[in-house]
Amino acid sequence: MNPQAVHVRxxxxxxxxxxxxxxxxxxxxxxxxxxxxxxxxxxxxLDDNLPELCVQACRSSxxxxxxxxTLATFSASESNxxxxxxxxxxxxxAMSRLDRNDVIVALGGGITGDVxxxxxxxxxxxxxxxxxxTTLLAxxxxxxxxxxxxxxxxxxxxxxxxxxxFHQPELVVASMDTxxxxxxxxxxxxxxxxxxxxxxxxxxxxxxxxxxxxxxxxSILDREPETLTELVAxxxxxxxxxxxxxxxxxxxxxxxxxLNLGHTFAHAIETLPGVFPDGDAGRTSLLHGEAVALGLxxxxxxxxxxxxxxxxxxxxxxxVVSRAGLPTTVRGLPPAKEILTRMAQDKKAIAGTMxxxxxxxxxRSRVVExxxxxxxxxxxxxxxRR
Ligand code: GLY
Numbered sequence: 001m002n003p004q005a006v007h008v009r010x011x012x013x014x015x016x017x018x019x020x021x022x023x024x025x026x027x028x029x030x031x032x033x034x035x036x037x038x039x040x041x042x043x044x045x046l047d048d049n050l051p052e053l054c055v056q057a058c059r060s061s062x063x064x065x066x067x068x069x070t071l072a073t074f075s076a077s078e079s080n081x082x083x084x085x086x087x088x089x090x091x092x093x094a095m096s097r098l099d100r101n102d103v104i105v106a107l108g109g110g111i112t113g114d115v116x117x118x119x120x121x122x123x124x125x126x127x128x129x130x131x132x133x134t135t136l137l138a139x140x141x142x143x144x145x146x147x148x149x150x151x152x153x154x155x156x157x158x159x160x161x162x163x164x165x166f167h168q169p170e171l172v173v174a175s176m177d178t179x180x181x182x183x184x185x186x187x188x189x190x191x192x193x194x195x196x197x198x199x200x201x202x203x204x205x206x207x208x209x210x211x212x213x214x215x216x217x218x219s220i221l222d223r224e225p226e227t228l229t230e231l232v233a234x235x236x237x238x239x240x241x242x243x244x245x246x247x248x249x250x251x252x253x254x255x256x257x258x259l260n261l262g263h264t265f266a267h268a269i270e271t272l273p274g275v276f277p278d279g280d281a282g283r284t285s286l287l288h289g290e291a292v293a294l295g296l297x298x299x300x301x302x303x304x305x306x307x308x309x310x311x312x313x314x315x316x317x318x319x320v321v322s323r324a325g326l327p328t329t330v331r332g333l334p335p336a337k338e339i340l341t342r343m344a345q346d347k348k349a350i351a352g353t354m355x356x357x358x359x360x361x362x363x364r365s366r367v368v369e370x371x372x373x374x375x376x377x378x379x380x381x382x383x384x385r386r
Contacts, residue, residue, distance in 0.1 A: 004233040008144060008240040010168045010247050017144055017240070019233045021225055023175035024057040024132065028065025031103070034171045035128060038101035041068045043093050045116035047108030048073040050134060051181045058107055058132065070096040076111040078158065081151050089119045103128045103170075109135035109186075110142030110288075114164070117148030121167035131169040134178040136190025137289055140197065140235035143172045145243040145256070158271050162347055166248060174236070176228050188325045189289025191220065192262075194231060195320055196296060197238045200258045202363030204241040206234055210363045214316070217323050254357070254367035260348055261357040261365050262295030265379065268342035269294060272334065277327035278386050286330070293326035294383050299365075302379030303358040306372050313359050314382070329384035336380035343376070 003020030018030065031042075042062050046055060055071070062069050072092045074085060093104070104127060106116030113131050120129035131143035149164020179187065194213060201209040212234070213220070219227040239259070246255025269275060270291035276283050277290055286294075300317045303309040322328050333339070344354055356376070359365045 004229060006233055006236045006240055008168075009244045010146060013168065015168065015170055015172070017172040017174065017236045019139075019174045019176075019229055019236065021176045021229070023173050024054065024178065025061050027058055027105075027132065027173060028061040028063070028067065030171065030173060031062065031067070031130065032065055034130070035103050039067065039103045039128075041070070041096060041098050041102040042105055043070050043072055043096055043098055043102070044105045044107055045072050045074055045089060045112060045119065047076040047112045047134070049076065050108060054134065054178055054181075055107070058105070062105070072096075074108070074112055074115060076108055076115075078111065078151060078160070081111050081115060082153070083150055083163065085115055086118050086122065086150060089115065090123055093119060093123050098123065098127065100124050100127055103130060105130045105132060106143075107132045107134065108138070109133065110138040113138050113143050114148050114161070115150060117146075117167050117169070118150060118164055121148055121165040126167065128170045129167060131172045132178075133172070133174055135182055136179060136187055136232070137193055138190075139174040139232050140190065141193045141239065141259075143169070143174070144236055144239050146247070159347070160267055160271065172236075174232055176225055176232070179223065179228065184325070185287065187223070188221075189287040191324045192289035192293040192296070192321070192326055194220075194235050195317070195324065196259070196261050196292060197235045199261055199296065199317070199359050199363065200357075200365045201238045204238050204258075206238050207363065209234055209238065214320055217320065221324070252367070254365075257348070257355070257367060258357055258365055261359070262292045262299050264343050264346045264348060264354070264356055265295035265298040265339075266291035267346055268339045269330070269333070269383075272332075272339075272342075274332040276331045278329040278331055278384075279327060286327070290327050293321045293324070294328070294330065297321060297328060297382050298379035299356065299358050300379075301382030302356065302371060302375040303360065305378040306358070306368075306375035308358055308360050308368070310361070313362060316362060317359075329386055331386050333383060333385050336377045339380050340373070340376055
């Protein structure tokens with residue numbers, strides 16, 4: 001079956017996101033028309049946890065297309081998502097003698113894509129990057145839209161994605177078979193971003209994504225290939241429309257910033273030490289997508305409390321999050337007021353004013369400047385604690 005192609009228009013440029021199965025084996029052929037004859041070398045930055053089969057498929061196909069390939073492994077974790085890792089990879093790129101016409105391929109999850117993208121943005125002041133996401137989260141979110149970046153560590157606190165650059169890819173290749181080895185917990189974490197997209201999609205080209213996601217959740221969780229392809233293609237299309245409308249996230253009325261639904265709550269919670277999901281995960285830190293799922297519940301309750309939305313939203317969001325196997329209960333959450341203080345320091349706050357994205361009906365959300373504090377506290381308290 002031919003891959004589905006979603007087009008993303010970013011300024012003057014248009015690039016494609018290809019969604020299908022078995023695509024990495026044809027990566028070399030796909031690259032040729034995109035990067036032209038001027039590129040000779042390809043540096044593949046890859047997550048050191050990727051299955052050998054996936055790496056070999058990618059490498060062989062790029063070599064067979066005539067490129068000179070170097071692999072650069074990267075240990076993908078939030079704590080390693082730092083400028084030091086970017087510097088090491090930049091030096092590796094220089095050792096491989098890439099010139100300005102050459103290309104970096106990012107192969108891995110969102111962290112790998114963000115770091116490799118930043119390396120591409122900086123190396124010789126910018127070389128082209130191809131994103132090959134291998135997690136659901138990276139497919140539907142991180143690989144599309146050109147945000148690259150790393151975390152900063154300030155006074156012991158991890159400031160997520162506080163430093164980076166916009167650097168749009170030339171092509172994104174999302175091959176569903178790379179998800180085969182993805183642990184179910186990581187898969188579910190990616191689903192949180194899909195639930196988020198479904199909560200904003202109605203104004204961005206997909207009026208029925210919420211209902212579709214709710215109805216297909218079981219086949220999504222079973223990773224039924226056609227359903228997965230449709231899930232990824234529809235989610236990418238929603239993100240593409242938002243990026244096209246507001247590439248640099250400057251639209252005050254809410255363009256790309258709508259993608260931050262649930263994220264101000266999530267960032268405040270996921271960077272706290274000692275907060276763990278309840279259930280099988282044991283004492284492991286929350287994954288980003290798990291924190292986003294909690295943030296979606298909190299944002300829904302805040303919207304209901306402030307009378308922006310009907311209570312049925314909260315019930316349906318909570319039910320989908322829980323059916324997706326995402327946590328609704330956490331251990332070790334500090335009092336709501338402490339979380340509120342951290343939320344006020346979020347990098348998306350402007351001139352000290354908190355901005356939240358809150359749902360108004362299923363499929364529609366909007367920007368709320370300075371939301372009522374008691375609604376935000378009620379939102380935090382909607383996250384069950386143990
Ligand atoms: N992940 C949010 C954005 O790309 O804008």
